[in-house]
Amino acid sequence: MSKVRVLVGTRKGAFILTADGARKRWKVSGPHFAGWEIYHVKGSPVDPNRIYASQTSAWFGQIIQRSDDGGKTWNTPGSSPEELKGPDGMPKAESNKFVYDGIPGTHQWYDGTQHPWEFKRVWHLEPSLHDPEHVYAGVEDAALFESKDGGKSWNELSGLRQHDTGPKWQPGAGGMCLHTILLDPEDRQRIFVAISAAGAFRTDDGGTTWKPINHGLHSEYIPDPAAEVGHCVHRIAMHPSRPNTLFMQKHWDVMRSDDSGDSWREVSGNLPSDFGFPIDVHAHEPETIYVVPIKSDSEHYPPNRRLRVYRSRTGGNEWEALTKGLPQRNCYVNVLRDAMSVDSLEPCGIYFGTTGGQVYTSPDAGDNWKPIVRDLPAVLSVEVQTLE
Amino acid sequence: MAMIRVVLPPHLRTLARVDGEVELEAAGAVTQRSVLDALETRYPMLRGTMRDHVTQLRRPLVRFFVCGEDLSHESPDALLPEAIAKGSEPFVIIGAIAGG
Numbered sequence: 001m002s003k004v005r006v007l008v009g010t011r012k013g014a015f016i017l018t019a020d021g022a023r024k025r026w027k028v029s030g031p032h033f034a035g036w037e038i039y040h041v042k043g044s045p046v047d048p049n050r051i052y053a054s055q056t057s058a059w060f061g062q063i064i065q066r067s068d069d070g071g072k073t074w075n076t077p078g079s080s081p082e083e084l085k086g087p088d089g090m091p092k093a094e095s096n097k098f099v100y101d102g103i104p105g106t107h108q109w110y111d112g113t114q115h116p117w118e119f120k121r122v123w124h125l126e127p128s129l130h131d132p133e134h135v136y137a138g139v140e141d142a143a144l145f146e147s148k149d150g151g152k153s154w155n156e157l158s159g160l161r162q163h164d165t166g167p168k169w170q171p172g173a174g175g176m177c178l179h180t181i182l183l184d185p186e187d188r189q190r191i192f193v194a195i196s197a198a199g200a201f202r203t204d205d206g207g208t209t210w211k212p213i214n215h216g217l218h219s220e221y222i223p224d225p226a227a228e229v230g231h232c233v234h235r236i237a238m239h240p241s242r243p244n245t246l247f248m249q250k251h252w253d254v255m256r257s258d259d260s261g262d263s264w265r266e267v268s269g270n271l272p273s274d275f276g277f278p279i280d281v282h283a284h285e286p287e288t289i290y291v292v293p294i295k296s297d298s299e300h301y302p303p304n305r306r307l308r309v310y311r312s313r314t315g316g317n318e319w320e321a322l323t324k325g326l327p328q329r330n331c332y333v334n335v336l337r338d339a340m341s342v343d344s345l346e347p348c349g350i351y352f353g354t355t356g357g358q359v360y361t362s363p364d365a366g367d368n369w370k371p372i373v374r375d376l377p378a379v380l381s382v383e384v385q386t387l388e
Numbered sequence: 389m390a391m392i393r394v395v396l397p398p399h400l401r402t403l404a405r406v407d408g409e410v411e412l413e414a415a416g417a418v419t420q421r422s423v424l425d426a427l428e429t430r431y432p433m434l435r436g437t438m439r440d441h442v443t444q445l446r447r448p449l450v451r452f453f454v455c456g457e458d459l460s461h462e463s464p465d466a467l468l469p470e471a472i473a474k475g476s477e478p479f480v481i482i483g484a485i486a487g488g
Contacts, residue, residue, distance in 0.1 A: 059449040059450060061447060
């Protein structure tokens with residue numbers, strides 16, 4: 001029978017929520033890495049028992065963790081019990097080392113001056129669609145790294161950071177992070193990434209060269225609203241059956257591209273606010289998309305104090321509020337950019353986590369919602385694995 | 389040979405898989421750098437957690453206390469007090485109190 005495994009990263013550890021295909025009774029395990037910020041946890045689509053996690057701390061830096069048994073046990077890559085046999089077998093730290101390629105250079109700082117690139121943390125881990133040993137990492141300050149040895153060692157795909165526009169990239173309020181990595185299932189050479197606040201970028205040669213794909217974005221808060229870079233893209237989503245169609249939640253505006261990001265048009269339509277963080281696509285309906293509107297960039301909670309997921313079945317523009325089971329009064333939580341995910345069961349399940357520590361699920365594509373857990377630390381990320 | 393005592397903060401004890409104080413053999417001049425080098429050699433997992441992987445600079449929210457004093461801003465090559473070299477006082481590594 002099918003099962004789902006929900007991987008939740010929070011401000012104080014990781015939690016794993018599991019249920020059978022009915023998605024009614026849940027088991028909760030955790031916290032894993034208690035007390036640490038877990039920015040992201042994601043499993044390999046090739047080997048679902050291979051899971052990567054980004055464990056991070058402003059005090060003690062970046063740790064990469066890996067499980068090879070579906071999240072039951074964890075080790076830093078290269079430090080499994082087998083690899084540590086012998087008297088000198090102490091856990092190693094090579095897997096935590098993210099070093100920019102060459103001279104890091106500078107980007108724009110908050111005051112407009114140039115500031116050196118400094119590695120802070122891994123925001124997002126994206127396992128390859130083809131090889132469980134191959135995984136990408138999106139980091140702050142913005143850059144893309146990859147590992148081809150299961151996370152034991154990391155190399156930067158520096159063509160991105162060294163793009164001509166690099167000195168114009170600037171941090172958003174959350175830091176200058178590369179937070180979205182989309183791998184094209186039909187073209188191994190094509191990768192999309194998004195950076196706050198630089199914008200979206202695409203490579204068509206496996207990561208060697210990159211181009212900004214921000215034509216059509218309009219951001220009133222930057223000097224040139226239609227600039228090539230400088231846009232605070234919050235999240236991009238793609239349906240695997242249509243990799244040329246991308247959906248974007250920008251700082252303000254929900255956008256859509258049907259030409260692999262070469263041009264964008266706004267599809268915010270009748271949303272009560274087009275500010276927000278996550279955006280995702282239904283597993284079986286490529287034109288059904290979900291966002292969680294937030295009041296504004298200065299008031300990070302839902303409009304009218306009502307937590308509503310909005311669904312469009314027309315690929316944008318026409319949106320319906322989904323409220324059954326969600327708090328409709330006095331609600332002041334936020335939903336962060338990596339904190340929404342979908343399973344691939346029938347009907348499709350939708351999941352999201354809040355800064356108030358709730359993880360909600362809808363086993364019927366958004367019509368009805370229930371909290372799986374209510375009182376976790378603030379949720380940073382939610383990923384779902386559908387297991388046969 | 390004297391043994392240097394090091395107290396790690398709880399999260400680093402978890403990473404290093406140790407309980408309580410750590411004891412390290414002292415060889416040559418006893419400085420912040422030599423203590424941290426010996427600590428990282430014995431527990432490689434701690435590389436990057438106290439000092440930057442590349443620059444070897446102290447991470448901003450990690451502090452080094454010795455005999456009740458904060459020596460975080462001293463030169464990493466300055467000699468530490470004899471009490472550290474003899475092992476009568478521990479070299480204390482803490483995460484700064486900074487919220488969260």
